[in-house]
Amino acid sequence: MEFFTWVVKLAKLYMPTFLSGAGTTMLLAITGTVIGFVIGLLTGIVRTIPITENMSSGKKSLLKVVNRILTIYIEIFRGTPMIVQAMVIFYGVAAATGVPLNRIGAGILIVSINTGAYMSEIVRGGIISIDKGQFEAAQAIGMSHWQTMRFIVLPQVIRNILPATGNEFVINIKDTSVLNVISVGELFFAGKTAAGTYFRYFEAFFIICVIYFVLTFAVTRILRVFERKLEGSDVYQLETKEEPLDAATGN
Amino acid sequence: MQQPVIDIRHLNKSFGTNEVLKDINFHVNKGEVVCIIGSSGSGKSTLLRCVNLLETPSGGEILYNGKNILDDMHDTTAYRAKLGMVFQQFNLFNNLNVLDNCVVGQVQVLKKSKEEAEKTALQYLDEVGMKAFVKAKPSQISGGQKQRVAIARALSMEPDALLFDEPTSALDPEMVGEVLRVMNMLAKTGLTMLVVTHEMGFAKEVADRVVFMDKGVIVEEGPPEQIFNNPQNERTREFLKRTLEKF
Ligand SMILES: Nc1ncnc2c1ncn2[C@@H]1O[C@H](COP(=O)(O)OP(=O)(O)O)[C@@H](O)[C@H]1O
Ligand SMILES: [Mg+2]
Numbered sequence A: 001m002e003f004f005t006w007v008v009k010l011a012k013l014y015m016p017t018f019l020s021g022a023g024t025t026m027l028l029a030i031t032g033t034v035i036g037f038v039i040g041l042l043t044g045i046v047r048t049i050p051i052t053e054n055m056s057s058g059k060k061s062l063l064k065v066v067n068r069i070l071t072i073y074i075e076i077f078r079g080t081p082m083i084v085q086a087m088v089i090f091y092g093v094a095a096a097t098g099v100p101l102n103r104i105g106a107g108i109l110i111v112s113i114n115t116g117a118y119m120s121e122i123v124r125g126g127i128i129s130i131d132k133g134q135f136e137a138a139q140a141i142g143m144s145h146w147q148t149m150r151f152i153v154l155p156q157v158i159r160n161i162l163p164a165t166g167n168e169f170v171i172n173i174k175d176t177s178v179l180n181v182i183s184v185g186e187l188f189f190a191g192k193t194a195a196g197t198y199f200r201y202f203e204a205f206f207i208i209c210v211i212y213f214v215l216t217f218a219v220t221r222i223l224r225v226f227e228r229k230l231e232g233s234d235v236y237q238l239e240t241k242e243e244p245l246d247a248a249t250g251n
Numbered sequence B: 001m002q003q004p005v006i007d008i009r010h011l012n013k014s015f016g017t018n019e020v021l022k023d024i025n026f027h028v029n030k031g032e033v034v035c036i037i038g039s040s041g042s043g044k045s046t047l048l049r050c051v052n053l054l055e056t057p058s059g060g061e062i063l064y065n066g067k068n069i070l071d072d073m074h075d076t077t078a079y080r081a082k083l084g085m086v087f088q089q090f091n092l093f094n095n096l097n098v099l100d101n102c103v104v105g106q107v108q109v110l111k112k113s114k115e116e117a118e119k120t121a122l123q124y125l126d127e128v129g130m131k132a133f134v135k136a137k138p139s140q141i142s143g144g145q146k147q148r149v150a151i152a153r154a155l156s157m158e159p160d161a162l163l164f165d166e167p168t169s170a171l172d173p174e175m176v177g178e179v180l181r182v183m184n185m186l187a188k189t190g191l192t193m194l195v196v197t198h199e200m201g202f203a204k205e206v207a208d209r210v211v212f213m214d215k216g217v218i219v220e221e222g223p224p225e226q227i228f229n230n231p232q233n234e235r236t237r238e239f240l241k242r243t244l245e246k247f
Helices: A002-047 A057-080 A084-098 A103-127 A132-142 A143-184 A187-196 A201-233 B042-052 B072-082 B098-108 B114-127 B144-155 B173-187 B200-204 B223-228 B236-247
Strands: B008-015 B018-028 B035-036 B059-064 B084-088 B161-165 B193-196 B210-213 B217-222
Touching: A002 A057, A002 A103, A002 A143, A002 A187, A002 A201, A057 A103, A084 A143, A084 B084, A103 A143, A103 B018, A103 B084, A103 B210, A132 A143, A132 B072, A132 B084, A143 A187, A143 A201, A143 B098, B008 B042, B018 B042, B018 B059, B018 B217, B035 B042, B035 B200, B042 B161, B042 B193, B042 B223, B072 B084, B084 B144, B098 B114, B098 B144, B114 B144, B144 B161, B173 B193, B200 B223, B210 B223, B217 B223, B217 B236, B223 B236
Parallel strands: B035 B193, B035 B210, B084 B161, B161 B193
Antiparallel strands: B008 B018, B008 B059, B210 B217
């Protein structure tokens, strides 16, 4: 019975802390995913620019250098834990400039570039998986590479990678917990605060656990509804004011 | 003599060490329908793709209205907009409905207003009998319908010539007719057409000239009566015998 008493007590006592922690967690996850998505989109686009024969050599080598740098960025951020990246960036910037970073700002920065590295690969895969015929048909009517991307390819890619992006968002809700190492006041940090005062770790983190689950569960459901909306309608309306379909085929 | 719309001179194309096109020479005059026939792998698609620069030729000249477009590769997009292309696999833009498939190029490439572009698009969609389907997505219509929309999309750019790469080869047999009928009608309106096809009936009936390709070279070229009734070359005779035997 003691367990429930403490859960209720802590929940009452620390409700504002928990709520503000959950708020910060959602803020970090949302902005981090959105900015990371944009970073991933841009790097993914650059990394799939075809190097063609009739490109000037200056343009070719510039593209190769940029690609190299982007690859290094992606490898490093996918190849090291975010908890370590947080320490290195937060204390590294402070040591280099003498001014400590704003903690929330640092958190958003870290989540964004980390998500960007993953999204870049997702976007690149998405672009590669678009049928070559889509590119060729766009080229054949005289569209530039950028026009092809903007009006034909990216709309299809974004729709295809939406589930993967939603997945990144859910991962970010959970993984922003590592930012407690640089004392960002997110949900896990709120749990530590509540637990520490009465040394009630189990009860405090049980509450935290429930809140995390509610957040991810709700977000997953909302994303699913959103996806289904984007699918669009299965039926279309025939525009037949004059006569029914297929008059011209003469079948 | 009038100047051809497309004049191909000594065109070569290699993929690595594989020489796919060898010293190709031929031309298409304004208002002409030229059919290219030949067995699979003989380089017909590659030739068509070289003509609108989806592939970069390894050598030779492509004169478009007398100007060699390979001299100056900067304005390839403007050149491509002047040549329509109809693909075997249709390649309709999957994210756009039937109408927007025919509008996007006009607005983005030709810089027309949306209203003007839609008017043009509807006119051509009507011509191919697909006006009723403007709101449909490509995944919601049949193969024959897709190909007719693809033709309307190409026509909406009001090109100087239309290139077709086996436009009926990916279709179920019962849908071949509706596409051939549209192409037949276009030929009658005086559209300049370069058509790679296995439909010998179409070539015989509609073409002004027929080009027979084999292993990357043009073996024989002439009016359909000559190619089909009195072929000069042994390889042409053999190909026709093999092809027509199937029917
Ligand atoms: N992108 C490519 N890379 C290498 N070889 C190719 C490529 N495209 C076509 N080929 C080769 O060129 C030859 C001619 O192909 P293609 O033009 O498609 O013939 P057709 O259209 O007459 O069937 C084939 O041997 C094919 O393997
Ligand atoms: Mg082919």
